[in-house]
Amino acid sequence: MAAEIRLFPCLTDNFGYLIHDPVTKATASIDAPEAAPVIKALEREGWTLTDILITHHHGDHTAGIPELKQQYKCRVVAPRREAQRIADVDETVGEGDTVSVGSLQGRVIDTPGHTAGHISYFFPADKFAFVGDTLFSIGCGRVIEGDAQMMWQSLLKLRGLPDDTQFFCGHEYTESNGRFALTLEPGNDALQARMKTVRAARAKGETTMPSDMGLEKATNPFLRVRSPGIRVNSMLSRAAGSGPSGVLLRGWCRRG
Numbered sequence: 306m307a308a309e310i311r312l313f314p315c316l317t318d319n320f321g322y323l324i325h326d327p328v329t330k331a332t333a334s335i336d337a338p339e340a341a342p343v344i345k346a347l348e349r350e351g352w353t354l355t356d357i358l359i360t361h362h363h364g365d366h367t368a369g370i371p372e373l374k375q376q377y378k379c380r381v382v383a384p385r386r387e388a389q390r391i392a393d394v395d396e397t398v399g400e401g402d403t404v405s406v407g408s409l410q411g412r413v414i415d416t417p418g419h420t421a422g423h424i425s426y427f428f429p430a431d432k433f434a435f436v437g438d439t440l441f442s443i444g445c446g447r448v449i450e451g452d453a454q455m456m457w458q459s460l461l462k463l464r465g466l467p468d469d470t471q472f473f474c475g476h477e478y479t480e481s482n483g484r485f486a487l488t489l490e491p492g493n494d495a496l497q498a499r500m501k502t503v504r505a506a507r508a509k510g511e512t513t514m515p516s517d518m519g520l521e522k523a524t525n526p527f528l529r530v531r532s533p534g535i536r537v538n539s540m541l542s543r544a545a546g547s548g549p550s551g552v553l554l555r556g557w558c559r560r561g
């Protein structure tokens with residue numbers, strides 16, 4: 306049976322995510338921006354929280370842990386390299402480790418750059434990936450603790466996931482990301498089409514998640530730094546010699 310995913314807004318522009326295994330009834334929260342919306346989503350579904358999978362230590366991804374832990378006695382899984390900065394951690398993981406949520410199996414991918422120990426979770430059987438603040442739809446996370454090269458290597462790993470991988474990021478930044486992307490590639494038909502969908506969704510107050518890797522490869526400038534449209538852009542041309550992604554990553558600082 307396929308995993309079930311629920312997404313809901315948290316804080317100002319964070320996403321909350323639950324993944325549920327219908328076989329064992331195990332349910333995980335991906336990150337914990339705040340407890341109340343997570344609890345509300347659990348109660349709406351009649352699910353019990355068994356696990357919290359953390360992508361990185363930032364407060365808008367971890368503040369809900371203590372209250373959720375107290376209420377559900379759930380397991381907290383966190384990136385090994387920043388576990389000391391996260392409350393109530395039970396298990397630490399890194400590149401190549403497997404995380405089980407009931408019978409669902411997630412693979413850990415190290416994706417540093419936004420923070421030094423940031424990780425993503427890829428569930429190959431269901432083909433979905435939770436990428437925190439590394440990759441956003443039509444954008445990427447601000448490089449805070451790493452450098453552009455480190456972030457680029459992380460983006461390359463995510464770009465290597467199958468095109469039909471559904472991906473879920475940490476923030477609803479898609480529309481403003483898309484406006485920036487259109488200044489780089491105004492002639493990208495896939496991007497124009499995607500933005501039409503995004504604007505319609507946002508106008509109705511709907512989310513732009515999930516996206517899939519195929520769509521991102523066609524529209525996300527941070528995965529397309531070698532495309533002709535991106536390469537001829539004057540802003541990037543000025544940075545020739547500084548690495549394929551350096552200027553994009555330095556020039557575009559998303560919070561998150």
Ligand SMILES: [Zn+2]
Nearest residue numbers: 363419438561
């Ligand atoms: Zn963050």
